[in-house]
Amino acid sequence: MPRPQTIQIYLPAGDPRGMRVAEITTRIVRVIEVPRSQLADFLKLPEAQQVGVYFLMGDLSDAGLPRVYIGQSGCVGSRLAQHNQNKDFWNRALVIISLTNSLTQTHALFLEWFAIAEATKAGRYSLENGNTGSQPYTPAPLQADCHEIHETAATLLATLGQPIFEPLTALATAGNGQTAPPELFYCKGPDANGVGEYTAEGFVVYKNSTARIDNVASIKGTSQERFREQLVTDGVLQPQGKQYVFTRDYLFSSPSMAAIAVLGRSANGWMEWKTEQGQTLDGAKRQAVIEAD
Known part of the structure; x- marks a missing residue:
C-alpha cells in the first residue's frame, strides 16, 4: 500500500x-x-x-x-x-x-x-x-x-518523471484503507464496446475492448483517421472478425481520443464514456468538481 x-x-x-x-x-x-x-x-x-x-x-x-x-x-x-x-x-x-x-x-x-x-x-x-x-x-x-x-x-x-514500473491502472484506495475497484466507464457503438478508466494521466482503455473497424466518411483523410491507423500499425488495435480488439491496456491523452479510437468517428469523450448506470464521464467527474466548489 x-x-x-x-x-x-x-x-x-x-x-x-x-x-x-x-x-x-x-x-x-x-x-x-x-x-x-x-x-x-x-x-x-x-x-x-x-x-x-x-x-x-x-x-x-x-x-x-x-x-x-x-x-x-x-x-x-x-x-x-x-x-x-x-x-x-x-x-x-x-x-x-x-x-x-x-x-x-x-x-x-x-x-x-x-x-x-x-x-x-x-x-x-x-x-x-x-x-x-x-x-x-x-x-x-x-x-x-x-x-x-x-x-x-x-x-x-x-x-523524476519516468514511471517505468507503474501499471497503467491501479486499484483505488477506499477511505478505510482497503482497496476498491476502479470506477469503470463504457463507450458503445456499432461493432464497438470499449471499457476503460479515467486516471490522473488520461483515459485508459482496457485490453480486450473492441472498436469499430471502419471509419465514418467525415474523418477519412483527416488526422483522426491517421491516428487510428497508427494504433493498428503499433499493434494496439488488432483486426478480429468485424471488429478491432485492444491487445493491451492503452493510455490515451484524453477521453475524446479514447472515444475516437473506439468509435471510428469524431467524438466528445466526456459525453461518450458512461458508467454502467448511464451517467456520463462529464457528470461523474467534471460536474462533481463544480458541485464541490
Whole structure:
C-alpha cells in the first residue's frame, strides 16, 4: 500500500532540467538523472566509478511508447561512456547507486533482470533490451536487498518523471484503507464496446475492448483517421472478425481520443464514456468538481 515518504531532489548546477539527484531521506539508494549533454560532468563524480544499474531514456518508438534500455555495470560511468559512442536513441540516463557503495555485481545482475521483467509487465515503455533472459542466481538475503532497492528506485524514477514500473491502472484506495475497484466507464457503438478508466494521466482503455473497424466518411483523410491507423500499425488495435480488439491496456491523452479510437468517428469523450448506470464521464467527474466548489 502506498505510504507517505519524503524525497529530496538536489540540483548540482541549480538547473531543474540539468543533472538531478534524488533520494528518499531514510534509504541508501540514490538515483542520478544525467542529460546526455552533461555526461562528461557525471563521469567526473565518484559515483560514476560505482556498481550501478542504469536506464537510458529515449524518444518514442514506432509503437508510440517512450524507449528505454536497462543495463548494469561494475563501473557505471565507463558503460555510459560506451553507450554514448554506440547507442543513438537516448537523451537522458538515470543511474541507481548506493550511498554506502554497497552494491555488488550480484545485486546489479539481479536488479537488471528484475527491472527488465517488471518494465515489460507494466507495458509503459518500449524496451530496447529484447528478452529478459534467465534469472541470475542470487542468494535469498541478497534477493531481499534487491527487492527493497528496486522498490525505492521505482519510486524515485517515477518522481523524476519516468514511471517505468507503474501499471497503467491501479486499484483505488477506499477511505478505510482497503482497496476498491476502479470506477469503470463504457463507450458503445456499432461493432464497438470499449471499457476503460479515467486516471490522473488520461483515459485508459482496457485490453480486450473492441472498436469499430471502419471509419465514418467525415474523418477519412483527416488526422483522426491517421491516428487510428497508427494504433493498428503499433499493434494496439488488432483486426478480429468485424471488429478491432485492444491487445493491451492503452493510455490515451484524453477521453475524446479514447472515444475516437473506439468509435471510428469524431467524438466528445466526456459525453461518450458512461458508467454502467448511464451517467456520463462529464457528470461523474467534471460536474462533481463544480458541485464541490
